[in-house]
Amino acid sequence: MSEGRAVGVPLLQVEDLTVEFVTEHGWLPVVDGVSFEIGRQETIGLIGESGCGKSVTAMAILGLIGGPSGRVARGRVLLDGQDLLVLEEPELREVRGRRIAMIFQEPMTSIDPAFTIGKQIIEVLRRHLPLSRAQAKQRAIDLLDRVGIPDPHRRFDDYPHQLSGGMRQRVLIAMALSCEPDLLIADEPTTALDVTVQAQVLELLAGLQEELGMAVLLVTHDLAVVAETCDRTIVMYAGEVVESADVTALFPDPRHPYTAAMLANLPGLHPGEPLRPIPGIVPPRHALPAGCWYSPRCEHRTDACGATHPQLVDLGTRRVRCLRADELDLPGVGR
Amino acid sequence: MSGARPPILRVEDVSKSFPASRDLLGRVTARLQAVVGASFEVAAGETLGLVGESGSGKSTLGRLVMRLIDADRGRIILDGADITDADRHELRAARRKMQIVFQDPQSSLDPNWIVGDIIAEPLRANGVVKSERHEIVARLLEEVGLEPAHRSRYAYEFSELVVCDEPVSALDVSTQAQVLTLLEQLRDRLGLAYLFIAHDLAVVHHISHRIAVMYLGQIVEIGPADEVYHRPRHPYTEALLSAIPNADPAARRNRIILRGEMPSPVDPPPGCRFQTRCAYAMDVCRTDEPALSSQDGIDVACHLHDQGPTLSGATVVDLAPPISTDLDR
Numbered sequence: 287m288s289e290g291r292a293v294g295v296p297l298l299q300v301e302d303l304t305v306e307f308v309t310e311h312g313w314l315p316v317v318d319g320v321s322f323e324i325g326r327q328e329t330i331g332l333i334g335e336s337g338c339g340k341s342v343t344a345m346a347i348l349g350l351i352g353g354p355s356g357r358v359a360r361g362r363v364l365l366d367g368q369d370l371l372v373l374e375e376p377e378l379r380e381v382r383g384r385r386i387a388m389i390f391q392e393p394m395t396s397i398d399p400a401f402t403i404g405k406q407i408i409e410v411l412r413r414h415l416p417l418s419r420a421q422a423k424q425r426a427i428d429l430l431d432r433v434g435i436p437d438p439h440r441r442f443d444d445y446p447h448q449l450s451g452g453m454r455q456r457v458l459i460a461m462a463l464s465c466e467p468d469l470l471i472a473d474e475p476t477t478a479l480d481v482t483v484q485a486q487v488l489e490l491l492a493g494l495q496e497e498l499g500m501a502v503l504l505v506t507h508d509l510a511v512v513a514e515t516c517d518r519t520i521v522m523y524a525g526e527v528v529e530s531a532d533v534t535a536l537f538p539d540p541r542h543p544y545t546a547a548m549l550a551n552l553p554g555l556h557p558g559e560p561l562r563p564i565p566g567i568v569p570p571r572h573a574l575p576a577g578c579w580y581s582p583r584c585e586h587r588t589d590a591c592g593a594t595h596p597q598l599v600d601l602g603t604r605r606v607r608c609l610r611a612d613e614l615d616l617p618g619v620g621r
Numbered sequence: 622m623s624g625a626r627p628p629i630l631r632v633e634d635v636s637k638s639f640p641a642s643r644d645l646l647g648r649v650t651a652r653l654q655a656v657v658g659a660s661f662e663v664a665a666g667e668t669l670g671l672v673g674e675s676g677s678g679k680s681t682l683g684r685l686v687m688r689l690i691d692a693d694r695g696r697i698i699l700d701g702a703d704i705t706d707a708d709r710h711e712l713r714a715a716r717r718k719m720q721i722v723f724q725d726p727q728s729s730l731d732p733n734w735i736v737g738d739i740i741a742e743p744l745r746a747n748g749v750v751k752s753e754r755h756e757i758v759a760r761l762l763e764e765v766g767l768e769p770a771h772r773s774r775y776a777y778e779f780s781e782l783v784v785c786d787e788p789v790s791a792l793d794v795s796t797q798a799q800v801l802t803l804l805e806q807l808r809d810r811l812g813l814a815y816l817f818i819a820h821d822l823a824v825v826h827h828i829s830h831r832i833a834v835m836y837l838g839q840i841v842e843i844g845p846a847d848e849v850y851h852r853p854r855h856p857y858t859e860a861l862l863s864a865i866p867n868a869d870p871a872a873r874r875n876r877i878i879l880r881g882e883m884p885s886p887v888d889p890p891p892g893c894r895f896q897t898r899c900a901y902a903m904d905v906c907r908t909d910e911p912a913l914s915s916q917d918g919i920d921v922a923c924h925l926h927d928q929g930p931t932l933s934g935a936t937v938v939d940l941a942p943p944i945s946t947d948l949d950r
Binding site (some may be wrong): 335434448450451452453480481482483484485486488490506507508511513514533534537538544547548549551552553554555559561562564567594619620 | 646674675793794795796797798799801802805806821822823824826827828860863864865866867868869870871872876879880881882
């Protein structure tokens with residue numbers, strides 16, 4: 287638990303976040319004026335197709351955008367009211383791991399194959415906490431046990447390649463949660479796993495979230511996983527937020543045609559009926575269409591949609607970026 | 622599906638193992654049993670979905686069908702011709718009738734690759750001239766919302782059976798829908814048969830006429846897609862289906878979570894291969910291997926259907942709560 291927490295302030299506030307990358311067309315925004323909040327212990331699903339900017343948003347929150355090819359052009363990322371984007375790297379490192387932790391899709395890229403899993407967890411623990419070697423080892427074994435690694439004393443000395451994909455993801459979760467962070471950012475954490483192992487890992491994450499009282503930002507293209515695990519959903523398109531609402535409101539009653547189209551794309555919901563793919567692809571930033579950026583692919587577009595870029599309108603229980611949000615009756619899931 | 626035409630593919634009791642370890646002299650000391658006694662048929666124009674977790678043997682089975690690897694035992698019959706022992710020359714002829722589409726994250730990002738593998742080839746074999754082929758291909762792509770690209774790169778060969786190995790698993794939902802729709806249109810217009818291998822059961826249910834479920838190298842259940850999906854007969858099928866996340870937030874439910882991991886195919890458990898993780902396992906399951914037996918067009922290998930509660934072909938979903946819960950540890 288953190289010190290100096292401001293009362294009544296959301297855990298994380300992302301304000302007007304704009305991230306640019308160098309392309310052959312110059313600096314172009316990949317994340318464009320994104321704002322949202324994450325409450326304490328809340329689970330948020332960030333969804334959208336590849337290229338919508340959802341992973342870049344997650345990286346920016348972690349302060350991982352930099353170097354010659356990427357920059358945060360605008361915006362603030364406030365953790366308990368403190369802007370992370372103005373912190374120097376040593377302070378940022380303290381925030382990462384201690385307050386905000388992350389897990390990614392492919393555990394092998396985040397775990398060093400040359401060291402035993404025990405050694406790697408101890409390293410994380412001792413970087414952030416004043417523990418002796420023996421204390422750290424005991425804590426590491428407890429962590430492995432907590433994430434459901436059988437026989438943790440023996441597994442402690444295993445190398446990553448000796449574990450299955452599901453077990454490696456558990457080790458990664460153990461490392462991420464070793465300092466009991468307030469926010470866990472999980473980028474496609476179960477995408478590479480079998481559905482049965484995915485169910486195990488999601489159950490584990492939900493249990494640990496409750497136990498530790500942490501918030502989760504789940505970045506995924508799997509809408510069904512979001513429906514099952516999240517409180518709220520943020521839908522991104524071409525670098526912008528186009529809709530956000532509680533999961534129980536968004537899935538049965540989408541208001542943005544892009545959200546509705548993604549739901550209509552899900553196989554298995556309406557067996558025997560053809561899927562209705564969205565034509566085309568997400569437009570590249572150097573060739574954005576006039577008006578609404580989704581309009582060329584939208585089956586509900588009117589002339590006005592090609593002329594005016596819609597604002598993200600706050601309707602109280604949801605936000606939506608569509609000129610026709612009030613008049614459209616879009617099909618959702620489960621009604 | 623079972624009309625007068627013979628099946629385009631018949632697989633009879635096929636098994637395949639690989640050396641898993643060797644001693645100092647290079648002699649094999651343990652073998653990994655990848656596929657054990659698999660039998661099934663695919664009718665012309667039919668899609669058989671093959672599901673199972675990593676290590677279930679489903680991809681090995683696809684490669685065996687394609688004769689990319691050789692079976693230890695059993696027969697593979699393509700369009701009436703036994704290709705199990707076909708030599709290189711005969712195989713070349715057989716491969717004109719079948720294609721394989723692999724999962725490849727690089728090329729999968731460009732769904733046009735599927736066209737090269739599937740669309741243009743049957744058109745050519747059916748005598749459609751080049752300019753017309755291009756027009757048909759362009760129209761098909763347009764219908765599913767894809768930009769026609771790389772038209773000149775299409776390889777032209779004939780195929781009647783397409784083995785699809787995880788063709789959409791690396792794609793996000795909208796691209797996946799485009800590719801699935803394209804595959805369906807090709808199948809329905811050109812009469813292609815698919816052996817559709819995937820771990821995503823929602824995808825497999827969507828595209829398949831029949832579904833075969835594999836566990837540790839064996840087919841444990843096979844039947845019409847809707848039956849297998851809605852009324853699973855095998856406890857493993859039930860658990861696998863239960864693990865699928867549901868996009869309807871109102872439908873959040875208690876699911877069966879399989880404990881532990883799949884045993885090693887080098888040293889599979891005695892009796893039923895699923896008994897170490899099965900909530901319903903009985904004494905007989907730990908000693909006797911269940912055979913695949915047929916009831917109402919559904920084959921299932923499980924003792925529950927002839928011993929113990931005796932389901933006699935009914936779905937396992939209606940069965941009373943599990944006999945023991947010590948699997949939770």
